[in-house]
């Protein structure tokens with residue numbers, strides 16, 4: 550893969566084991582499936598997949614990497630909504646969010662619904678998930694996925710995420726902002742991600758993310774949990790966005806997290822002469838070469854009562 | 856609504872009690888099934904709540920594939936059980952000639968299953984089973 554010199558210059562400064570990182574970007578990813586427990590017991594569904602060579606994903610007991618070549622989209626199990634194809638790193642933000650049955654959850658940028666459907670399973674189809682997205686075309690895919698998955702606790706809305714905090718302040722127990730980003734972390738899946746890569750695009754994304762995160766935080770109840778995630782390596786879209794929220798809101802703090810078998814790296818404290826809020830160090834960077842996944846950034850944010 | 860639940864009970868012996876944790880609401884000519892909390896959420900002009908349950912006409916209704924795949928497993932009558940290859944062809948939208956005639960089946964709409972999982976609704980007549988999976992949902996071949 551031909552990476553722009555600017556990309557290399559930026560990231561070799563802080564991505565550990567950089568040569569292995571570059572090599573990993575050139576290795577294609579195998580599909581990962583998630584078992585839909587809203588439709589049946591895990592064992593019962595696994596029994597139908599006897600010709601799949603499955604390798605468990607350590608951090609989620611319902612996820613498996615498919616090691617042989619299977620056209621998953623042509624399978625009966627797919628038609629039945631018993632399995633959902635989703636990258637293993639993309640399952641991390643909902644696990645960190647840890648939604649509970651009966652709660653009110655906001656998925657601010659939800660389409661096409663990988664994380665929405667995972668959250669629906671975690672909540673056992675109870676309570677409420679507001680799955681919002683600004684893009685109508687992508688909402689169509691979200692609706693198809695919700696239908697096939699059998700997610701009954703989802704309400705789909707089509708608003709600018711920036712406005713939801715002011716419409717519903719303090720309403721949700723948990724909020725997920727899986728933000729639109731410059732997609733660098735997806736390079737293994739899709740090298741088109743690079744064709745639009747530029748530093749100005751990163752800065753533009755960062756501005757949108759800051760206002761989406763402010764809205765997400767506003768929509769959160771006191772004592773509530775907000776997870777901010779991106780699939781990019783750019784500090785402007787990760788640490789800088791979280792740092793901005795922490796500086797604006799003294800009642801926001803970061804909680805560290807760990808997941809079984811998942812290797813993470815602490816975030817940066819300094820980037821291009823900008824020093825971030827010290828709490829940012831508790832957020833996590835997830836690199837493709839550590840866990841054989843896409844790249845991700847995840848921050849778990851708590852809102853204090855006052 | 857009552858009438859619709861009665862239809863499920865009469866035709867497929869699906870006990871309405873099993874759906875009591877959910878709410879069924881009508882929007883236009885369609886019924887949607889959702890969690891109770893999703894049913895009371897009115898903010899932000901929702902585009903959809905829960906999943907499509909059925910389309911209702913003046914004297915009948917047509918169950919959706921999505922809802923049958925979720926609740927069809929509770930059916931106790933008018934069920935046709937298929938093997939893997941038959942199930943695949945059914946999911947692809949084909950008409951099947953069944954190898955053996957199912958007993959205790961009233962000709963007409965049936966719930967079609969593979970193992971314990973419901974695939975959708977079919978129309979059964981004289982040994983033939985026609986898939987009612989809508990074109991937009993059929994499995995690619």
Ligand SMILES: C[S@@+](CC[C@H](N)C(=O)[O-])C[C@H]1O[C@@H](n2cnc3c(N)ncnc32)[C@H](O)[C@@H]1O
Nearest residue numbers: 658659660661662663664683684709710727729
């Ligand atoms: C990374 S994707 C979300 C993926 C999704 N969470 C999943 O797991 O399937 C980001 C989404 O944000 C949406 N988006 C972009 N700008 C937005 C805005 N201002 N308000 C709401 N959604 C927005 C995009 O349409 C896109 O679907």
